[in-house]
Amino acid sequence: MEHIQKMHNEIEEWLKEIVPFIKSAISKEVTIETKRNRKDLVTNIDKQVQDFFIRKISDSYPTHTIIGEESQERTISDDRKHVWIIDPIDGTANFVKQQDHFCILIAYYENDIGKLGYIYDVMNEDLYYAIENKGAFLNGQRMSSPEEISLQEGLVSADIRDWVGKECLKRLAEESFDIRYFGCGGIDSIHVMTGKFAAFATSKAGPWDLAAQLVFAKELGLKVSRFNGSPLHYLDHGDWILCNKGAFDDLLTILKVC
Known part of the structure; x- marks a missing residue:
């Protein structure tokens, strides 16, 4: 575990270095491009932040594999001994439109085992991190596993853009306490981790949207799966x-038909 602690210390230093740059960029002109559609945004800041982390990781660990959301090459070989997964700004639309509710996501895996996970809530300057078999932490203070919440009594964060007109959306609205959505999977996940939400569910995600959260889930005793209940x-x-x-069970019953 000595090398894991070393990595953790480095990641904390990298975050301290890059976060002021991100916050200062809010008051400057940002170059915005679209990806799949007009609502799927990427900015020059996303790309610069990702380049920063890739440079830092490559300098320290030149043989490691790095997957970034804004990379042209997103595939990975069968050699998964050391894998880093980065979302430089999760919630880019929020970064552009609100200047709030966006975060940095970082995960590190060894031989497909999640060792480190990070969610940095930029505007609140809150660093959530999880270390395999060591627990999950907020700004250095150990987090407790959230108390159990029933679906009936819980708020559910759901990206429902693909669910409009479907029976699953009607049932979710009826059977949960209510539905919320921040538009940033990392921020929504924080609310599940801290017990403010019962669940977060989305139809569209990539490794950069979920790899860090899987490390937290293991340390906090949360459940993760595909909508059909299969392992993630x-x-x-x-x-x-x-x-x-x-x-979990009640939510799966609804989402299996979504």
Whole structure:
């Protein structure tokens, strides 16, 4: 574990270095481009932050594999001894439109085992991190596993853009306490991790959207899966759930038909 602690210390230093740059960029002109559609945004800041982390990781660990959301090459070989996964700004639309509710996501895996996960809430300057078998932490203070919440009593964060007109959305609205959505999977996940939400569910995700959260889920006793209940792999694309144990079975019953 000595090398894991070394990595953790480095990541904390990298975050301290890059976060002031991100916050200062809010008051400057940002170059905005679209990816899949007009609502799927990427900025020059996303790309510069990702380049920063790739440079730092490559300098310290030149043989490691790095997957970034804004990279042209997103595939990975069968050699997965050391894999880093980065979302430089999760919630880019929020960064552009609100200057709030966006975060940095970083995960490190060895031989497909999640060792480190990070969610940095930029505007609140809150660093959430999880270390395999050591626990999850907020600004250095150990986090407790959230108390069990039933679906009936819990708020559910759901990216429902692909669910409009479907029975699953109607049932979710009826059977949960209510529905919320921040538009940033990392921020939504924090609310599940801290017990403010019962669950977060989305139909569209990539490894950069979920790899860090899987490390937290293990340390905090949260449930993760695909909508059909099958296990979730950190390199998966598509639908996934992060859920409080008390709401998991009822939520799956709804989402299996979504």
